[in-house]
Amino acid sequence: MDRSAAYQKAEQLREEIRRHDHLYYALDMPEIDDAEYDRLYRELVDLEEAFPEIVTPDSPTQRVGGAPLKSFGTVTHRAPLLSLGNAFDDGELVDFDRRVRQAIEDVEYVVEPKIDGLTIVLIYENGRFISGSTRGDGFTGEDITTNLKTIKEIPLRLRHEVPRLEVRGEAYMSRRAFQRLNQEREERGEPFFANPRNAAAGSLRQLDPQVTASRALQVFIYSILYQEDEPAGTQLDVLDRLEQLGFVVNPWRVHCKDIGMVVEACREGLDKRDHLPYEIDGMVVKVNSVDQQERLGSTSKSPRWAIAYKFPAEQAVTRVRDIITRVGRTGVLTPTAVLDPVRVAGSTVSRATLHNEDIVKQKDVRIGDQVVIHKAGDVIPEVVRSLTEKRTGGEVEFVMPSRCPECGSQVVRLEGEAAARCIGSACPAQLREGIIHFASRGAMNIEGLGPAVVAQLTAAGLIHSAADLYYLEAEQLVGLERMGQKSADNLIQAIDHSRENGLAKLLFALGIRFVGERVAKLLAEHYRSLERLQQADYEELKAVPEVGDKIAASIVAYLGDQANRELIERLKEAGVNTEQQVVARTSDSPLAGKTLVLTGTLASFTRKDAQEMIEQRGGRVSSSVSRQTDYVVAGEDPGSKLDKANSLGVAVLDEDQFKALLGR
Numbered sequence: 001m002d003r004s005a006a007y008q009k010a011e012q013l014r015e016e017i018r019r020h021d022h023l024y025y026a027l028d029m030p031e032i033d034d035a036e037y038d039r040l041y042r043e044l045v046d047l048e049e050a051f052p053e054i055v056t057p058d059s060p061t062q063r064v065g066g067a068p069l070k071s072f073g074t075v076t077h078r079a080p081l082l083s084l085g086n087a088f089d090d091g092e093l094v095d096f097d098r099r100v101r102q103a104i105e106d107v108e109y110v111v112e113p114k115i116d117g118l119t120i121v122l123i124y125e126n127g128r129f130i131s132g133s134t135r136g137d138g139f140t141g142e143d144i145t146t147n148l149k150t151i152k153e154i155p156l157r158l159r160h161e162v163p164r165l166e167v168r169g170e171a172y173m174s175r176r177a178f179q180r181l182n183q184e185r186e187e188r189g190e191p192f193f194a195n196p197r198n199a200a201a202g203s204l205r206q207l208d209p210q211v212t213a214s215r216a217l218q219v220f221i222y223s224i225l226y227q228e229d230e231p232a233g234t235q236l237d238v239l240d241r242l243e244q245l246g247f248v249v250n251p252w253r254v255h256c257k258d259i260g261m262v263v264e265a266c267r268e269g270l271d272k273r274d275h276l277p278y279e280i281d282g283m284v285v286k287v288n289s290v291d292q293q294e295r296l297g298s299t300s301k302s303p304r305w306a307i308a309y310k311f312p313a314e315q316a317v318t319r320v321r322d323i324i325t326r327v328g329r330t331g332v333l334t335p336t337a338v339l340d341p342v343r344v345a346g347s348t349v350s351r352a353t354l355h356n357e358d359i360v361k362q363k364d365v366r367i368g369d370q371v372v373i374h375k376a377g378d379v380i381p382e383v384v385r386s387l388t389e390k391r392t393g394g395e396v397e398f399v400m401p402s403r404c405p406e407c408g409s410q411v412v413r414l415e416g417e418a419a420a421r422c423i424g425s426a427c428p429a430q431l432r433e434g435i436i437h438f439a440s441r442g443a444m445n446i447e448g449l450g451p452a453v454v455a456q457l458t459a460a461g462l463i464h465s466a467a468d469l470y471y472l473e474a475e476q477l478v479g480l481e482r483m484g485q486k487s488a489d490n491l492i493q494a495i496d497h498s499r500e501n502g503l504a505k506l507l508f509a510l511g512i513r514f515v516g517e518r519v520a521k522l523l524a525e526h527y528r529s530l531e532r533l534q535q536a537d538y539e540e541l542k543a544v545p546e547v548g549d550k551i552a553a554s555i556v557a558y559l560g561d562q563a564n565r566e567l568i569e570r571l572k573e574a575g576v577n578t579e580q581q582v583v584a585r586t587s588d589s590p591l592a593g594k595t596l597v598l599t600g601t602l603a604s605f606t607r608k609d610a611q612e613m614i615e616q617r618g619g620r621v622s623s624s625v626s627r628q629t630d631y632v633v634a635g636e637d638p639g640s641k642l643d644k645a646n647s648l649g650v651a652v653l654d655e656d657q658f659k660a661l662l663g664r
Contacts, residue, residue: 006051013044017060021152022159022246029595029628030620058128058156062149073143075133077121078166078226082138082298084284084308090263096307097259104292109256110235111265114282114308115220117172118201120148127161147204150213159246163228167242169221173200174277177216180516187330187513190418192355196279221247234288251626266309272640273311277623282310315374315384318342323367323398327406327429329437329511331421335360335398337383344373352381356418357400364388366395432458434511438466442517443509444498448491456480467567469495470574503530503580513554522546530568530578534559590661592618597625599642600635602655613662625650633658
């Protein structure tokens with residue numbers, strides 16, 4: 001192939017990959033499976049490596065690359081990026097409407113969710129992404145172009161060519177990605193991020209774009225700052241135009257004829273916030289007409305045509321009764337505050353994480369302190385700060401124990417790590433937590449084997465490793481607390497059933513450091529058997545997509561350990577499945593190419609099982625309902641997603657109809 005033919009072929013591949021990126025990220029309607037996408041991408045990489053001169057800046061292969069930056073440059077914004085004024089109750093929304101109507105009588109509004117992330121500005125010339133920056137102080141931001149290129153939701157080339165376009169949006173981290181990131185940081189002995197917003201901001205300000213690429217950031221674009229073509233007439237037109245150009249736009253928008261509808265939309269946002277896959281801290285109210293926006297203008301700080309309705313803070317004040325340390329499955333000691341029970345974010349909280357020794361000192365949390373707590377990511381109870389002004393003098397400072405509270409072994413803190421670890425090889429806490437993880441839903445999914453049962457089994461000496469589970473008999477379990485014959489039989493049956501799980505679940509269950517659910521699935525699909533994985537060396541492992549130096553080294557170390565090899569052999573002897581059957585995604589299924597949303601409780605299978613069956617049949621599961629959704633599957637007690645489906649006219653399936661589509 002000569003250079004001209006290579007260039008033409010590369011352009012065809014780039015356009016095809018861009019089209020599939022748009023279908024996947026913007027429309028949530030993929031046409032091909034991951035394997036086919038990877039094949040197209042690999043073909044483009046090979047072509048560009050053979051002909052380096054044909055590489056273009058907007059090629060999909062250029063999203064991650066180059067050496068780490070020494071520092072960020074600065075960008076001066078074309079016009080100041082103003083912040084929004086705030087409304088904290090219905091009355092302040094009514095006051096905002098009154099001020100608007102003093103200047104404009106006939107006005108309508110658009111209400112959108114206020115994403116709790118980091119504001120970004122993207123600039124395109126002739127349809128190509130040329131630079132991106134943070135908001136900064138509103139006048140000058142940081143040039144984070146290289147890092148923004150790693151976010152696949154940001155198009156490197158627009159679907160329609162525009163001479164010059166500048167847009168504003170929000171980069172964020174989903175709740176699931178945030179929890180996964182903090183879990184990985186805990187395993188590495190690194191401090192937690194306090195919330196998804198901080199995690200997103202920290203990820204975009206990494207000097208190494210490879211780090212940013214690993215953080216699973218997403219974006220919503222919501223505003224056109226400048227364009228050299230026909231301007232939009234309304235904010236709804238702006239959102240439609242952004243979608244047409246290939247940007248990911250939040251489908252949740254409410255067109256309100258009056259302020260009463262605005263108030264209702266904001267209340268709906270407050271009701272929905274805990275059920276969204278991402279965090280919002282309020283709703284944004286905008287005058288719909290762009291002409292009216294320009295007539296209303298702005299103050300020196302904020303636009304007069306928009307306001308943010310801020311949700312009440314989910315915080316509470318309570319007292320620290322004690323600070324204890326919990327030993328995790330990797331030996332990490334986590335300080336935990338024992339609290340006077342207090343209601344926060346819809347549940348009663350009596351314990352809150354303090355993460356590590358440095359955080360305790362940084363926040364100066366002492367036993368006896370009055371503290372402010374909240375739910376980090378609306379999930380994990382966390383101490384925000386101590387109310388030092390309320391101290392009486394009787395408070396006691398926390399000291400990290402030098403010996404493990406579970407086994408008495410030495411506690412060490414390695415240089416460069418925030419975590420203190422128990423180094424006892426026979427620590428009962430590590431054994432207990434490891435087995436709890438092994439049996440958890442994302443791992444071997446052994447129903448009925450929760451923390452309390454595991455604690456009883458280890459305390460009674462019935463199990464000393466995960467492999468021992470498969471040698472238990474019902475007679476051994478009868479007599480344990482709250483364990484009658486029927487419960488014992490059910491647990492043995494659940495353990496037996498878990499033998500059939502594939503390699504992906506087993507790899508995750510083993511608790512290999514840095515190997516989460518996604519990496520376990522990638523390894524299982526690549527090697528197909530645990531035996532083949534055991535034969536792989538460090539360099540071979542590094543060649544597996546998404547497996548870097550640390551993961552490869554961790555796998556080699558784990559599989560090379562004698563005790564771990566013995567554990568694996570006993571699991572094999574017990575009949576645990578150590579192979580992965582890769583199910584081909586069928587294109588002739590009624591679900592092929594369809595996007596489904598699950599809501600409510602299904603009687604026949606778990607949410608995760610339903611998702612896997614949909615994906616095996618060529619479908620895709622989305623977390624939110626939009627105009628692109630093909631079906632909403634409604635189980636018992638469906639949430640607001642059912643209402644959204646009905647309002648948009650999306651087809652709703654009950655469980656029997658869903659099973660019929662699955663062919664069950």
